[in-house]
Amino acid sequence: MDAKHILYLLRKSPYSSSNAVEALDSALVAGVFEQNVSVLFKDDGVWQLLDGQRGAAIERRTVGNVMQALPQYDIEQLFACEVSLNERGLQLEDLALTVKPLSLEEQRKLITRQDAVVND
Amino acid sequence: MDAKHILYLLRKSPYSSSNAVEALDSALVAGVFEQNVSVLFKDDGVWQLLDGQRGAAIERRTVGNVMQALPQYDIEQLFACEVSLNERGLQLEDLALTVKPLSLEEQRKLITRQDAVVND
Amino acid sequence: MATLHLVNSQTALQSCLDVAADDDSVLLIEDGVYGATTDVARALLVLAPDVEARGLKDRIPSTAESIDYDQFVALVETHKPIVTWC
């Protein structure tokens, strides 16, 4: 089967439910299966990127750590919504992962290139 | 045991989950147990009041019908947030239940009078 | 091919509209249909059973087209990708 363009559109905060960490697990597996994977953090999903998380404080896996595994699974197209970052006062140096900020127009183009979009 | 002042603060839309209908069931039981029950519909909870619902279209109980049972269980202190109604363009004649619209200040006073507040 | 946006909550609608292209289709389902009761400056589709369950039939403006599940499937045939906003 040919590799597909799959975008993970991650919009949920890291600890409100298990969805954030489960969606990241899914992205990692898509990487293992050698699909053409992109990840876009948007809306409350950008909180997943924040450095210094410590899930142990509430007995949960640290989402920031799971997220940091993405590049090790050859997932290198990592994006964040510029507007979502700005609204939350998040600078790129506050983040635990190197992501490329995208304008709304760039996000529109990113979505158009996909075969499938997986949400959290 | 003395009757307590219990407020049901209902803020969820009727069909997003089972919470709305389950919270109404709980209010009915509080009526049976002869507590001093008030109900305040607020935020998306005011959508529960809208006339003409037909849950059967999505194979669910019709929340509007459950809600209409409140007066039969001697629950007569029925309120709705005035601001929430206005924001959604809802007039009192659009509703399946007679409720008294309350200003934010009146809601503040209503809450202050309670022993317990149950949310949906 | 144009994208189909599936919106199933009212809070997600704005995020969707921010990135939807003009020739994309936006379909509101489940609680997303409440989004059609407010002014939105673009064409929207709503899923009929979800509108009916919520008693919104008379509150959806004529600019929003009501469709059934068969038409929903037809939309999926002619669009790619399908993006869910919840």
Added chain:
Amino acid sequence: MATLHLVNSQTALQSCLDVAADDDSVLLIEDGVYGATTDVARALLVLAPDVEARGLKDRIPSTAESIDYDQFVALVETHKPIVTWC
């Protein structure tokens, strides 16, 4: 007795603030703690473990007081009713 408002999502915060009296206490827990990262024109309390899990320690302004579960219980002792906003 003053009311204790327990807020566990950011979207619920405004609804809470709309009806909270000046001498009420507002405690942000779980995802509610994100609400303290934006400007709010009143005193807020935040639950420390929820702030720590989310990596927000340095992003909560000094106007928001961080408390632990023991202090949470003490607040419940001195307030009635307790209203949950989620």
Added chain:
Amino acid sequence: MKFAISVHGAPFSSSAAHSAYRFAEATLDAGHKIARVFFYHDAVRTGDSLSVAPQEENTVIDRWAELSEKHEFELAVCIAASLKRGVINDEARDRYEKPAANLHPAFTIVGLGQLIDAIAGADRFISFGA
């Protein structure tokens, strides 16, 4: 003081079960009593004995069981909410001809009246929503 606590969110799907547990523990540490912990809505899933908690994450069910045994309060699961969410005791297993029951032995299936009873008999009522 006597506390009544209700919990509305499922473990793993919300933080309610964890927050409620930590609060209950702190309440008892402070010398208060708990009248009853009432699990409603998706929180009825807390009483499911078949779930397998992942490593690193909280196994809240066994700790609820220990706490309730030590401090003698009831872990009450609402019957109407639990049947449809697949948390059933032996009686429901027999009545609905299901192959097994899965309610944890430390939990009890009760009606909504027990929530109202707990509220009516307590000095404070607090709910952990979702």
Added chain:
Amino acid sequence: MKFAISVHGAPFSSSAAHSAYRFAEATLDAGHKIARVFFYHDAVRTGDSLSVAPQEENTVIDRWAELSEKHEFELAVCIAASLKRGVINDEARDRYEKPAANLHPAFTIVGLGQLIDAIAGADRFISFGA
């Protein structure tokens, strides 16, 4: 066309299971094929055979079973998501020493790779979120 469908919300707690079912049915009526329906996140609860649906409400599990049998597609429940939410098959019952299994026989426990496999092999992927 070949469709891959994923579902993210639990029955009763979200509308996702119902919407996805109606969509799957219409898809097959239109002559399309379904590669696989993948239940992830809270939607793994759809595969629980112990739940007792209330009257008037949808008993979506049996209809999923009928549809998948008739049209020969897989009802796949994600293993990582289902263990912690208490949906287990016989193998997990034995491995984790649980008193019973509760997975409905029409459903299969699979890994996340099966989601990616379904997406890779389908003409369209659609998810019903929560």
